[in-house]
Amino acid sequence: MTDTAPNGTRFTLTPAEQELLPTEEEVQFYQEHGWYLSKKLLTDEEVDLLDSAADRFYAGHRDRTLPTRPPRLAYWEPEKGDVHRHNDYIFYEDDTIRSILSKPLIAAVAARIAQTGQIRLWNSTLIHKPQRRDDERNIVPWHFDRHYWQTCSSDEMLTAFIPFHDCGEEMGTITMVDGSHRWKETGGDDSTSRHFADRDRSELEDMLAENAAFNNAEVRKVPVTIPKGHISFHHCRTYHGSGYNVSDRPRRAISLHLQDRTNQWRPFQLTDGDLVVYNNDVLVRKDANGNPDYSDPDFCPVLWEDAR
Numbered sequence: 001m002t003d004t005a006p007n008g009t010r011f012t013l014t015p016a017e018q019e020l021l022p023t024e025e026e027v028q029f030y031q032e033h034g035w036y037l038s039k040k041l042l043t044d045e046e047v048d049l050l051d052s053a054a055d056r057f058y059a060g061h062r063d064r065t066l067p068t069r070p071p072r073l074a075y076w077e078p079e080k081g082d083v084h085r086h087n088d089y090i091f092y093e094d095d096t097i098r099s100i101l102s103k104p105l106i107a108a109v110a111a112r113i114a115q116t117g118q119i120r121l122w123n124s125t126l127i128h129k130p131q132r133r134d135d136e137r138n139i140v141p142w143h144f145d146r147h148y149w150q151t152c153s154s155d156e157m158l159t160a161f162i163p164f165h166d167c168g169e170e171m172g173t174i175t176m177v178d179g180s181h182r183w184k185e186t187g188g189d190d191s192t193s194r195h196f197a198d199r200d201r202s203e204l205e206d207m208l209a210e211n212a213a214f215n216n217a218e219v220r221k222v223p224v225t226i227p228k229g230h231i232s233f234h235h236c237r238t239y240h241g242s243g244y245n246v247s248d249r250p251r252r253a254i255s256l257h258l259q260d261r262t263n264q265w266r267p268f269q270l271t272d273g274d275l276v277v278y279n280n281d282v283l284v285r286k287d288a289n290g291n292p293d294y295s296d297p298d299f300c301p302v303l304w305e306d307a308r
Contacts, residue, residue, distance in 0.1 A: 011104040011304055020105060022112050030113040034181030034238035035222070038109055040229040042162070046100050047229055051164040053096040054126060054252055057087070063095040070279035074125065082130050084138045088279065090254060091124035092299060101256055106160060106231065107304030110258050113233060114156050117306040118261035120295060122149075122157060123280065129172055129251040133244040141204040142177065145257065146236040151278045152294070154263035157236040160256040167226040169243075171251040174232055177208065177239035178220040186214040208239055259300065265292045 013021075020039045022030070030036040042050075058078075066073075066089055076085035091098050107119040129138055145159055146152075167173045212219045224232045234240055245251045265287075268276040284296035294300050 011108070013105060013108060017105045017108075020109070022109060027113050027115070030233065030235070031115075032182075033176075033178050035176040035178075035224065035232065035234040035240075036113050037224055037226065038231045038233065040227070041105050041109065041231050042100070042103070042229040044229060046103075047164050049096055050100055050162070050254065051252060053094055054128070054164070057090070057094055057097075057126065058085075058128070062093050064093055066092065066283065068282060070282050071277065072279055076128070082132070083135065084130065085126070085128040087126040088123060089299075090126040091121060091256070097124075097126075097254070101162075101254065102301075102303060104304055106256070107258065109231070110158055110160060110233060111260075111304050111306060114158055114235075114258075114260050116156065116260035116262070118302060119304040120259040120261075120263070120300045120302050122152075122257040122259045122263075122294075122300065124257065125255045127251075127253045127255060129242070129245045131245045131247055131249055131251075133246055138172070138244055140240075140242040142208040142239050142241045143204060144180070144237050144239050149236065149278065150268040150276045151265055151281065151292070152259070152263050153266045154260050155237065156260045157263060158258050158260075159234055159236070160258065161224075161226070161232040161234070161253060162256060163226050163228070163251065163253040165249075165252065166228050167251060167253070169223045169225070170245075170247045171249075172242045172245040173223050173226060173251075174234075174240055174242050175221050175223045176234060177212075178222050179217070180211075180219075180239040181235040181237040183211055183215040183217060183237075186210050211239075258303070259294060264294055 020041060022036065026036060074086040074088045076087055091101055101124065111117065111119045132138060146155065146157070149157060161174050208219060226232050265281070270276060280294065280299060281292040284299050285293050287293040
């Protein structure tokens with residue numbers, strides 16, 4: 001199976017990789033539930049390379065650095081200590097990680113469950129959750145990613161959560177609110193575009209409960225147990241979060257945020273008249289109209305293209 005992107009890049013899946021693509025039943029599961037646990041898409045060797053690359057990154061290694069620092073960049077540095085670490089744009093800054101996450105199979109799986117002919121990178125975050133329960137910052141409160149991507153035109157974007165080891169409840173694995181991507185919201189205000197790290201946890205708990213009640217829906221929380229080499233995908237409107245890591249080792253992972261073919265920049269205005277600016281907006285090239293181009297090959301490369 002070979003497909004070619006407009007820039008001439010050829011995407012190829014071996015017969016063995018084709019067997020790892022989601023079945024029709026699994027695609028339907030994703031569409032109904034808003035999340036999907038893949039088959040084993042990465043070898044143990046590839047996952048171990050991700051882990052060792054993270055070690056080098058935390059020790060200071062960079063293959064390149066961002067040309068400018070966006071205003072809301074999540075970027076742990078050693079002086080911040082043993083806390084929940086987030087480092088955006090890891091795909092851009094580290095070539096080893098980039099080469100593994102560019103594996104066409106990952107994006108081909110995303111394309112199939114999202115029912116799109118193209119997948120482009122949106123962003124990527126290296127995550128390190130220490131094994132401690134004395135710091136509430138290690139809890140990721142309930143949220144969905146679409147709230148932070150208001151400058152995107154698509155409602156079908158998705159995220160691949162890629163741990164570097166077996167990842168279960170003890171480690172504070174990602175937990176989905178099953179089917180919540182199909183809910184209608186009670187209403188939005190400017191606060192929804194603010195990242196969960198900048199909001200009170202109880203406020204986000206209330207938002208989840210209010211939206212569930214508005215939809216006459218049960219809040220069914222599903223911790224996803226992810227074996228090494230498998231990947232958890234979730235829809236951009238699926239509520240999710242994670243608890244403390246109470247294991248004996250750090251929980252390490254990458255969140256690989258992905259765009260479908262239709263996504264492009266759109267203006268999104270706050271009540272005070274200001275326009276929302278996502279971090280990508282100050283990094284990507286401009287299109288013919290002078291707006292951010294979300295197909296910039298440096299920051300938003302095509303990872304899979306179905307040319308048929």
